[in-house]
Structure formats: structure tokens, C-alpha cells
Amino acid sequence: MSRLRILLVVAAAAVVLSGCDGTIGRPGSATATGPATVPAVTGKRLDDAERTLRDAGFSKLKPVDASSADRAVLDPNNWIVKSQTPAAGTRTDRSTAITLKVTKPTDPASGGPVTEGTVPSVVCEDLQSAQDALQSAGFFNLGSADGTGKGRAQIVDRNWVVIKQSVRAGQRPDKDTRIVLTSVKYGEPTGDSGCKS
Numbered sequence: 001m002s003r004l005r006i007l008l009v010v011a012a013a014a015v016v017l018s019g020c021d022g023t024i025g026r027p028g029s030a031t032a033t034g035p036a037t038v039p040a041v042t043g044k045r046l047d048d049a050e051r052t053l054r055d056a057g058f059s060k061l062k063p064v065d066a067s068s069a070d071r072a073v074l075d076p077n078n079w080i081v082k083s084q085t086p087a088a089g090t091r092t093d094r095s096t097a098i099t100l101k102v103t104k105p106t107d108p109a110s111g112g113p114v115t116e117g118t119v120p121s122v123v124c125e126d127l128q129s130a131q132d133a134l135q136s137a138g139f140f141n142l143g144s145a146d147g148t149g150k151g152r153a154q155i156v157d158r159n160w161v162v163i164k165q166s167v168r169a170g171q172r173p174d175k176d177t178r179i180v181l182t183s184v185k186y187g188e189p190t191g192d193s194g195c196k197s
Contacts, residue, residue: 033095040088045187046076046102057094066101071158073102078159078186080105105186105196106161119179121169124195127183128157138175147184147191160185163193
């Protein structure tokens with residue numbers, strides 16, 4: 001790649017990213033100024049919350065993982081806003097940065113106790129957490145399947161919700177037994193699993 005091409009790529013990335021403070025600005029638009037009322041976005045999917053805030057003139061948005069895991073917020077559709085600062089109803093300048101603390105719909109379901117040699121319940125957990133729990137219990141022959149039947153590959157495991165496991169929780173099979181986790185992407189129907197998505 002030529003030096004000029006590299007410089008152009010770097011310049012384009014700088015335009016998309018709004019700065020090093022972690023806020024996300026709307027590409028190609030000037031930052032709005034003047035006072036406005038911060039809309040309520042708590043309980044919304046992050047992508048909907050960001051759209052609502054931008055429509056109100058707020059372009060400096062900073063999503064932050066509300067858990068102690070410090071996870072990167074990559075796909076806004078996979079996150080739910082738990083709190084916002086400034087609070088809804090606050091009148092402030094539209095150039096004010098809005099911090100959105102977010103969690104995944106599966107967060108409350110994650111983190112149950114694991115016993116060596118016993119298959120844990122991993123339905124309703126994100127696929128990565130489910131695999132981690134099974135490996136902690138000594139099961140490493142793991143597979144995953146698209147719950148929609150479309151045959152999609154599960155590339156980023158944390159973006160998928162487990163809706164079925166091929167070996168029931170509480171069983172004590174041989175440790176090299178293959179365990180397949182059927183999953184769907186966040187926001188997709190979860191069938192009769194009862195999982196939040």
C-alpha cells in the first residue's frame with residue numbers, strides 16, 4: 001500500500017471517530033449546540049437509544065459496560081441501556097457528552113456455579129460464557145449451531161444467545177461427549193427457551 005493511500009485511510013478513520021474521549025459522533029455532521037432536553041433512553045436497545053439522542057441533537061455518546069467485566073461495546077443491538085448521565089429530562093447543551101451504561105440481555109442469567117464433570121445449565125447465556133462454563137466443568141468437545149436453521153457461523157460468540165444445549169444440565173456424561181449449543185443472535189426470537197434476547 002502506498003504512503004499516500006495509508007495517509008488517506010488514517011485521515012478517513014479520524015473523520016469517523018470523534019476523538020480520544022470514547023464518545024461516538026455522527027459521521028459527516030457538525031456538532032449541534034444550544035440547550036435541549038435529554039430524552040429518556042433507559043431500557044432501550046443501545047442502537048435505538050443512540051438514534052433517539054441523535055435525533056434530539058446530542059451527538060457525543062459514550063456507551064460503557066455497566067458490569068465489572070469492562071467489555072467492549074461493538075454491536076449496539078446487543079446491549080440495553082441501564083442508566084444515562086445526564087438523566088432524562090435534564091436541560092443541557094447539545095454538545096454535552098451523554099454516558100450510557102449498558103448491559104447485555106443475558107447478563108443476569110450468567111455465572112452460575114460449575115461442578116467438575118457435571119454439565120452446567122448454559123441456556124440463556126451468551127455463547128462465549130456458555131462455552132467457558134462447560135470448559136470449566138471439563139467438557140471441551142463443543143459445537144454450536146444456528147437456531148434459525150440458516151446455517152450461519154457463530155463468529156463473535158458473545159453476539160449469540162444459547163437457546164438449547166444437546167446434553168441436559170445436571171448430567172454426568174463422559175468428558176469427551178460432544179455438546180452442541182444451539183444459539184441465535186441478540187434481538188432474534190428465542191423460541192420456547194424463555195431467554196431474553
